[in-house]
Amino acid sequence: MAEIEKKPVKIVETVLRDAHQSLIATRMTTEQMLPIVDKMDKVGFHAVECWGGATFDACLRFLKEDPWERLRKLKDGFKNTKLQMLFRGQNILGYNHYADDVVEYFVQKSVANGIDIIRIFDCLNDIRNLQTAVKAANKEKAHVQIALCYTLGDAYTLDYWKKIAKEIEEMGADSLCIKDMAGLLTPYAAAELVGALKESTALPIDLHTHYTSGVASMTYLKAVEAGCDIIDCAMSPFALGTSQPATEVMVETFRPTPYDTGYNQNLLAEIADYFRPLREECLKSGLMNPKVLGVDIKALQYQVPGGMLSNLVSQLKEAGKEDKYQEVLEEIPKVRKDFGDPPLVTPSSQIVGTQAVMNVIAGERYKLVPKESKKIMLGEFGQTVAPFNKEVQKKIIGEETPITCRPADLIQPQLPQFEKECAQWKQQDEDVLSYALFPKVAEEFFKYREAQQKKVDAAAADTKSKAYPV
Numbered sequence: 001m002a003e004i005e006k007k008p009v010k011i012v013e014t015v016l017r018d019a020h021q022s023l024i025a026t027r028m029t030t031e032q033m034l035p036i037v038d039k040m041d042k043v044g045f046h047a048v049e050c051w052g053g054a055t056f057d058a059c060l061r062f063l064k065e066d067p068w069e070r071l072r073k074l075k076d077g078f079k080n081t082k083l084q085m086l087f088r089g090q091n092i093l094g095y096n097h098y099a100d101d102v103v104e105y106f107v108q109k110s111v112a113n114g115i116d117i118i119r120i121f122d123c124l125n126d127i128r129n130l131q132t133a134v135k136a137a138n139k140e141k142a143h144v145q146i147a148l149c150y151t152l153g154d155a156y157t158l159d160y161w162k163k164i165a166k167e168i169e170e171m172g173a174d175s176l177c178i179k180d181m182a183g184l185l186t187p188y189a190a191a192e193l194v195g196a197l198k199e200s201t202a203l204p205i206d207l208h209t210h211y212t213s214g215v216a217s218m219t220y221l222k223a224v225e226a227g228c229d230i231i232d233c234a235m236s237p238f239a240l241g242t243s244q245p246a247t248e249v250m251v252e253t254f255r256p257t258p259y260d261t262g263y264n265q266n267l268l269a270e271i272a273d274y275f276r277p278l279r280e281e282c283l284k285s286g287l288m289n290p291k292v293l294g295v296d297i298k299a300l301q302y303q304v305p306g307g308m309l310s311n312l313v314s315q316l317k318e319a320g321k322e323d324k325y326q327e328v329l330e331e332i333p334k335v336r337k338d339f340g341d342p343p344l345v346t347p348s349s350q351i352v353g354t355q356a357v358m359n360v361i362a363g364e365r366y367k368l369v370p371k372e373s374k375k376i377m378l379g380e381f382g383q384t385v386a387p388f389n390k391e392v393q394k395k396i397i398g399e400e401t402p403i404t405c406r407p408a409d410l411i412q413p414q415l416p417q418f419e420k421e422c423a424q425w426k427q428q429d430e431d432v433l434s435y436a437l438f439p440k441v442a443e444e445f446f447k448y449r450e451a452q453q454k455k456v457d458a459a460a461a462d463t464k465s466k467a468y469p470v
Helices: 018-024 030-041 055-061 067-077 100-112 131-139 158-171 187-200 216-225 247-254 265-285 306-318 322-338 348-362 371-377 390-397 415-422 431-437 439-467
Strands: 010-013 047-052 083-087 117-121 143-149 175-179 205-208 230-233
Touching (some): 010 247, 030 067, 030 265, 047 055, 047 067, 047 117, 055 067, 055 431, 055 439, 067 083, 083 100, 100 117, 100 131, 100 431, 143 158, 158 175, 187 205, 187 216, 205 216, 216 230, 216 247, 230 247, 306 348, 348 371, 371 390, 415 431
Parallel strands (some): 010 047, 083 117, 117 143, 143 175, 175 205, 205 230
């Protein structure tokens, strides 16, 4: 019998980014990450996803940390492993479109501070919104991975995926990612999709999914057998639920096969042992809600990604309307259809989710409309695959005329203005980018940073005066 050719599957480890973003609202601190970096660096991961997504905002807003400093420290620790980030195309890591000059500068600084692989996506799969980031990443010699946001709906046929994969290859991507934010991809559908993509593109294929609907590990198995090259996994203490399948489980699954990763399970066990007490701590404090740890097969019906679920829970909690959870879940697919069937991923997931919450709380659909809902209906986020519900669009935007061009074409260069506004706080070039994305949050952080530095300086001066009495 002919020996099957060895084709080890590669793994992207997500515990330092998407895993804790999905399970504990991105609250893992740099201090909690650094002690385990050395061991993680010895595994042989294809990459460690450790930056981008919601980490940037959470660092500044909740942890009072400089995200750029985190990246530099992680780069110092990971001597052998590539570092990967998630980048939202023209939205960068924020929630609105930015001018091309800001996107280019952000890519440049991300690579300069330690990022090797940039996974770039657009929440509507409008590839016009990827062009600037892809060109900039190519210029910086980073590995460009373009992610397609996987979703279900009449418009999302195999031909649609094959066509867009071809366009991505022509655009200058080095690899392609199927980004399944809500765990919608079932095992046999994954095999079919990977097979179809392999027919239309020569790019390596990475599959990213979440365990929300309970099928993710089986989906990885069938995808890898169909030719998928890379899978995203999380160390077991921060795996499953709304996070990714467990790294150790997938390593064991492929051990006796041509897809064997060759990773050392003893080393993985030591890494898991490090994260386990952290998980216990999060459960005890309530930071990790048991609600997001179970299997919710209804995710296939509502198409709600993990991070969005935890956001919904906290939005309803704040409004004292936790009893409306089920109602909101049922409203989400209706809002999504009205909004042109976009994939649900940041920021479209937040927009659709918040609108659904408002519809339910107000007791009347589209009585309360956030400005982001209006922006999506005006075409300011780009083009959706399906058309908008015309009646809803009219109710939301009235007589205003929607745009049809690439949204960023209408945005003048912004960096000079941001530089000016940020001048009094600037201690490093990167500060202007933190400010550009989250002005108020960054300003609060800069004030905090200054106060901390003054404390340290005062303490140092105090120690000095005691050590050298005049």
